[in-house]
Amino acid sequence: xxxxxxxxxxxxxxxxxxxxxxxxxxxxxxxxxxxxxxxxxxxxxxxxxxxxxxxxxxxxxxxxxxxxxxxxxxxxxxxxxxxxxxxxxxxxxxxxxxxxxxxxxxxxxxxxxxxxxxxxxxxxxxxxxxxxxxxxxxxxxxxxxxxxxxxxxxxxxxxxxxxxxxxxxxxxxxxxxxxxxxxxxxxxxxxxxxxxxxxxxxxxxxxxxxxxxxxxxxxxxxxxxxxxxxxxxxxxxxxxxxxxxxxxxxxxxxxxxxxxxxxxx
Numbered sequence: 062x063x064x065x066x067x068x069x070x071x072x073x074x075x076x077x078x079x080x081x082x083x084x085x086x087x088x089x090x091x092x093x094x095x096x097x098x099x100x101x102x103x104x105x106x107x108x109x110x111x112x113x114x115x116x117x118x119x120x121x122x123x124x125x126x127x128x129x130x131x132x133x134x135x136x137x138x139x140x141x142x143x144x145x146x147x148x149x150x151x152x153x154x155x156x157x158x159x160x161x162x163x164x165x166x167x168x169x170x171x172x173x174x175x176x177x178x179x180x181x182x183x184x185x186x187x188x189x190x191x192x193x194x195x196x197x198x199x200x201x202x203x204x205x206x207x208x209x210x211x212x213x214x215x216x217x218x219x220x221x222x223x224x225x226x227x228x229x230x231x232x233x234x235x236x237x238x239x240x241x242x243x244x245x246x247x248x249x250x251x252x253x254x255x256x257x258x259x260x261x262x263x264x265x266x267x268x269x270x271x272x273x274x275x276x277x278x279x280x281x282x283x284x285x286x287x288x289x290x291x292x293x294x295x296x297x298x299x300x301x302x303x304x305x306x307x308x309x310x311x312x313x314x315x316x317x318x319x320x321x322x323x324x325x326x
Contacts, residue, residue, distance in 0.1 A: 066136075066157040067319070068093060070149060070172065072108030072123075073100040074275075075183065075199070076163035078308020079315050080107060080141060081121050086316055089136045091157070092123060095147040097282075101275030101291050104247055104302045110143040112278055119304060129155060152176050159319055162187070163311075165199070167217040179322045181315055185217045194322075197314045199307075206310035208318050222307075225294035230268040233276070233290030235283035237263050242279065248301045249273045257290060269294055274301045 098108035129151035135142040168186035184199035201222035239261035275291035
């Protein structure tokens with residue numbers, strides 16, 4: 062498995078859950094991200110390395126690299142390299158065995174089945190057997206983590222999954238366009254109506270009480286209505302700093318797909 066490189070496009074919390082599970086199973090992993098990631102669950106997102114140079118998630122370290130040529134050195138040190146490469150231009154040079162598109166934009170931004178021997182797409186926007194080899198279901202519920210070799214995942218409803226009985230109200234959305242200034246930190250217990258952050262001095266208030274599980278990186282540019290944070294009504298602080306059940310499920314599904322491919326080979 063040491064020679065089976067997996068490139069994951071995206072470094073958010075779900076992509077990170079996949080990366081950690083594969084890394085612990087013995088696969089070398091590399092993350093590709095955009096220049097200014099807008100991830101919410103920063104403590105459990107390897108994308109945070111873009112801002113801070115390196116990040117540790119559940120004892121697995123990811124390190125920002127300046128070019129794809131440095132990836133091998135970081136992998137040999139037992140870490141995960143993170144590269145700013147939104148177009149995936151390094152893929153052709155590196156020739157990975159597996160590509161996992163975990164950008165989760167509900168549409169395919171350019172991942173192709175001919176880019177690697179095994180190409181996996183997470184969530185809606187992909188068709189197994191056409192633009193990718195495998196599709197993984199990302200919608201919470203009975204089929205979460207299901208591996209599809211034909212067809213598509215469930216379509217995007219635009220309604221976030223329930224956590225602790227809350228769906229839409231648990232999300233924090235920017236009240237206007239501009240730079241966001243946090244007034245709380247991830248892990249803080251907050252109450253309904255409390256100001257969590259400001260955008261151009263306009264308050265962004267919590268609609269429910271709970272623990273602040275996610276908040277976009279400070280000083281990030283946001284647009285009106287953009288998801289900028291997440292409140293967990295269960296109020297368990299530990300959940301903010303550990304990989305979620307959903308991310309672990311998706312990681313297991315990707316691992317299943319890779320092992321099935323290797324067994325077939």
